[in-house]
Amino acid sequence: AQSVAQPEDQVNVAEGNPLTVKCTYSVSGNPYLFWYVQYPNRGLQFLLKYITGDNLVKGSYGFEAEFNKSQTSFHLKKPSALVSDSALYFCAVPHSGGYQKVTFGTGTKLQVIP
Amino acid sequence: EAQVTQNPRYLITVTGKKLTVTCSQNMNHEYMSWYRQDPGLGLRQIYYSMNVEVTDKGDVPEGYKVSRKEKRNFPLILESPSPNQTSLYFCASREQGNTGELFFGEGSRLTVL
Numbered sequence: 001a002q003s004v005a006q007p008e009d010q011v012n013v014a015e016g017n018p019l020t021v022k023c024t025y026s027v028s029g030n031p032y033l034f035w036y037v038q039y040p041n042r043g044l045q046f047l048l049k050y051i052t053g054d055n056l057v058k059g060s061y062g063f064e065a066e067f068n069k070s071q072t073s074f075h076l077k078k079p080s081a082l083v084s085d086s087a088l089y090f091c092a093v094p095h096s097g098g099y100q101k102v103t104f105g106t107g108t109k110l111q112v113i114p
Numbered sequence: 115e116a117q118v119t120q121n122p123r124y125l126i127t128v129t130g131k132k133l134t135v136t137c138s139q140n141m142n143h144e145y146m147s148w149y150r151q152d153p154g155l156g157l158r159q160i161y162y163s164m165n166v167e168v169t170d171k172g173d174v175p176e177g178y179k180v181s182r183k184e185k186r187n188f189p190l191i192l193e194s195p196s197p198n199q200t201s202l203y204f205c206a207s208r209e210q211g212n213t214g215e216l217f218f219g220e221g222s223r224l225t226v227l
Contacts, residue, residue, distance in 0.1 A: 103173075106154060106155060
């Protein structure tokens with residue numbers, strides 16, 4: 001079965017410091033991996049995705065993610081955090097065999113401290 | 115503007131009173147899906163639809179129904195709501211295929227008393 005895990009419920013980082021939000025996956029076959037962000041009282045918004053190719057994927061708002069096959073991880077990163085990055089972040093994986101089912105992680109709340 | 119529209123955004127109801135949460139998208143997407151979001155559990159998929167008249171169960175379909183009579187609309191029906199269906203619900207759509215990102219509505223917060 002496809003699954004993703006976000007081991008941290010909350011991550012606190014000072015403004016200007018680099019941030020990392022962790023995601024590990026368990027999939028059969030080649031993984032397609034996604035990151036979404038949810039601001040308070042809003043729907044989820046797409047940040048970036050890994051389909052194939054370069055292991056470092058760049059996305060919206062200066063975020064990037066590194067796909068690591070040996071560690072089965074897809075951590076979200078940003079070199080310099082902004083207060084406005086404070087939000088809930090979700091990792092997601094479509095299931096193989098049609099990719100119609102999508103499993104989300106439990107979410108990580110990012111708090112950027114001024 | 116490309117968007118997924120859900121209604122109502124907020125609803126308080128009582129156990130057993132049938133309700134429908136509507137979802138409409140204007141991007142001509144074939145794939146649509148419903149999720150519920152609960153603290154500590156993330157998003158869980160309720161139902162999805164690959165096209166008109168084609169629907170299938172997600173991970174938590176019990177107590178819900180859906181229909182897909184038109185491409186743009188994908189309503190979620192709670193025939194007899196119960197308190198454990200109190201949740202935040204999201205509708206999403208994407209182009210057919212496995213590499214596209216999901217576009218989400220703003221969410222519908224449902225409370226069942």
